[in-house]
Amino acid sequence: MEQNYVAERSISPSTGVERWVVADARTFDLHVEVCAFLAGLRSKGRSPNTERVYAGRLALYLNYCAQRRIEWWRPGFMALSGLQQWLVTTPLPARSRRCPTTAAPRYRSQGTANAVMTAVTDFLRFGALLGWVPAQTAGLVSEWMLCRSRPPHSCRPESSRSRRPSAAAPVPTRLGAPDAHPARAFLGGLDSPRILPVCINLPAQSTV
Template sequence: MPEGGSPRWRSERSELRQRGLAPNLWGVDVNKVQRIIMTDSHERSWIVLDASGRPITEINEYLLYLHHLGRSPNTVRAYAHHLQLFHEFLVDTRRDWKKLALTDLATFVGWLRLSSRKAREPRSDSTINVVLAAVGSFYEYQDRLGVETEISRSRRFGAKSSYKPFLHHINRTQSLRQAVMRVRKTKLLPKVLIASDVQRLLDACIHLRDRLLLCLLYESGMRIGQVLGLRHADIRSFDGEIEIVPRTNLNGARAKSRTAYVVHVSKEAMLLYADYLVHECREVSHDYVFVNWWGGHIGAPMNYATVIDLFRALGRRTGLHITPHMFRHTHATELLRSGWDAAYVQKRLGHAHIQTTTSTYAHLSGEDMGAAYTRYLRERER
């Protein structure tokens, strides 16, 4: 569906079939992910099309469900790509998604590994698990709609209780989405930047705006969506406070967190913000902090694509492979290594659960263990 067109696929399934827009779900050879603009909210979303350019009903109804739940466009896009891979597997192997069994999902894992060999980098076990989680979530959605599938039937055990969690005999607390299948993966430390690399990136920035963007990512641990959604009214420079407010943004940026919270940054960061206001900010009709001043739609808020272009340019200038989220990893890791309590780091990052903070960032490297043991020896000798 072309961008800006009416997303008619969100109508009732019967209407789609009457209009010829709902063919057999797995009856095509090639499909693709297409960006759309929702006519009601004007927000970006994503659908999966078949070889003839027609929407695939069951997948797109699920993606619409995610959109209405408030999932970010980037999340919907990721799920669309994961389910596109699942669809491609079913077409290649001539399988029916409703009749798919657990052994077929194991075959899907092998297919994911085999099909990725054509790419420069094979799919990691973490990536495969993310794809499997999306597939499991799709099946859970169908199960709640009452759609009968082989996987939903495999959840039934005995006559006293009609439904029990899938693989109930293994883990009684897992949902269908979580328990469909996972592959064992190697736990990797989050990629972080060292101080000299951060300085190289800051020095490579041509504009104060870009330098400020990197500075806030590094000093606050904010997600890129939170930074792009900042308004001037959110920044209280006199006390170094930045309020992160969940709201709908023109550039599609999402704060992700459901409630507003405050992070503190240094005086140096606020001085950089003041320099940006004086030397680069111009008169615009909105209050966004990060705006296109030199390229793209002049005066419009920066979006994800603009930031990706910026980071690619910085990568070429410095020789570093970086992403915006690496600054968040770096900030959290530095806080924990400096002795911050995990509960404080959780609040600063805006995590809903402390387990998210500890499982993602609280990993000790060999250097951390060595430094801790050295401190132990010094204290023991006192």
């Protein structure tokens, strides 16, 4: 899958603080909303390892959405189900370029797929609280989480009404948002809207 977004460890040149961020793979512009969510994890005292894992999982989600032209801030019921299925049926990248092409493909476990989906739902709910993910999406996410634990026949995809965007739904500011974006309130200490030149390229684990 094409890597439109990457998880990176950044270092502030003024404070020396290391933080995990998600950025555009070409321009290294920060993804403001994901970085705000990661900052929220730090404010709750989550460990740097938790922050790293969530960064990798959310970069994976953004890449999945970009490849399928899904609006990440309002995925449908079927889009979430499709993501979970994709996670367990798509082979993982080779551990290294030296791995023989004849090696048996590796796949994510169902537990790993569930962990990725938990990161995605946590992120979307966080965005709904701040107003840059529609409340309708938060409700759909909750419905999807409940359906995940039920027999398949007891759940149904969203109706045509739930797929229709609400006229009052907020439109999130895109990458490269101005400083007025509400998510930037969570980004205190990041000196620039871009990954800093001293950023250490250390992708999150490829097994997410």
